[in-house]
Amino acid sequence: MIIRSIETFQVAVPLKKAFKTALRTVTVAEAMYVRIQLDDGREGVGEAPPTHVITGESLASIQFAIEGVFKPLLIGKDLRYHEQIFQALHRSMVHNTSAKAAVDMALYDLLAQDADLPLYQYLGGAKSELTTDYTVSVNEPAEMADDATRYVQDGFHILKVKVGIGEIEDDIKRIKAIRNAVGFDIKLRLDANQGWTAKEAVRAIRQMEDEQLNIELIEQPVLAHDIEGLKYVTAHTLTPIMADESVFSLYDAKRVIEMRAADLINIKLMKAGGIYQALKIATLAASHDMNCMTGSMIETKLGVGAAAHFAASQSNIIYYDFDAPLMLKGDLLDGSIQYEGAKIIFASSPGLGIKRIKKGVN
Incomplete structure (x- = not known):
């Protein structure tokens, strides 16, 4: 279960109606998707939305965290030792919680696939x-x-x-x-x-x-x-x-x-x-x-x-x-x-x- 590749790509989907709160108004759901592939070809996926007013993250900061920090850290790691991987992920940089979440959910997607169980x-x-x-x-x-x-x-x-x-x-x-x-x-x-x-x-x-x-x-x-x-x-x-x-x-x-x-x-x-x-x-x-x-x-x-x-x-x-x-x-x-x-x-x-x-x- 060796992590072979990590890639990101941006998506955007319009909302049916503007979403208004005391913090912001949203008309388009933007997100950075991440795809993590193992050496055996299996893939896990995750998502990170840019929620500036809550997490402080933008699409650019999310992409940098994943591509510039997490990717070099995780490539070549064995997912069978996932406790070490998750600890390393969270210690690698402060904050950037949505970027971490996208990578985290892709890893859990792979772990559950390996166990042949739905994630829940x-x-x-x-x-x-x-x-x-x-x-x-x-x-x-x-x-x-x-x-x-x-x-x-x-x-x-x-x-x-x-x-x-x-x-x-x-x-x-x-x-x-x-x-x-x-x-x-x-x-x-x-x-x-x-x-x-x-x-x-x-x-x-x-x-x-x-x-x-x-x-x-x-x-x-x-x-x-x-x-x-x-x-x-x-x-x-x-x-x-x-x-x-x-x-x-x-x-x-x-x-x-x-x-x-x-x-x-x-x-x-x-x-x-x-x-x-x-x-x-x-x-x-x-x-x-x-x-x-x-x-x-x-x-x-x-x-x-x-x-x-x-x-x-x-x-x-x-x-x-x-x-x-x-x-x-x-x-x-x-x-x-x-x-x-x-x-x-x-x-x-x-x-x-x-x-x-x-x-x-x-």
Whole structure:
């Protein structure tokens, strides 16, 4: 299992509708794909999107990290000694977590292929299918209500609602408009993407609690570095609070857990640097009886598929945010995960189950 070659290539797929959060607006899903080939001809693939406002990475920096740093490090290495390889990968440069994740998932794709198992089974096989939410971008209340209604009609019964732009009253209006449109049988999760201060968050969440808007959880209400503020929100509200951008590494997770700064953690491969480190975060959370979500950036089915395999392997990951491929105008992959409405189905083929990467979207 000697690593013979590593190559990168850029892809881009337009979104059906602009994706708006408190951090950015996205109209095209761009990514750097990586293909790793072994001496016996088997190939593993991975993906890294440029998410400047979260990971700080661009397409150019991702390509440089993979081609200029990881490739010379990994060529000629024997994947049977993968613990050494993963450690070397993460020690080779700081940050650059999405670039690391792309290489990491390609290596795990190969490891699962060698074991002749789908990746989620190779990693633990806790679940055989998942149910994803669908994200409502932040817009005017009426537009968000219309979007939410359409997603429910499409079979999604869990909505992740983006907030955090404008005044607190604006966010309350958005949530009320959506509740009025979809009723109370639909689960609503909110994601402020760091858009509130700690006191604003407490005020907003308490008002939603008082008005019985029935919010399942609130994701990343405050700035990523404001762990004290995150703890303040968690301690002064009843609604479960989830840390997202505040947790990249195992050490970030350890700090959040020990401070009791959040009730839940969103583990993303692009923040953690891939499956190798994400497994450590999930295990740490499980040791403290903490449940987690796994989500993604705006990624194609390659990166989201790897994240879904990881999520399905762990018992304490019970929330899933894997709608990004459904927002795209096309699919670059033959194989990988499949969607049946809100359900995600895994292929029985080994690894990530990807048969072919197309030259263009269909």
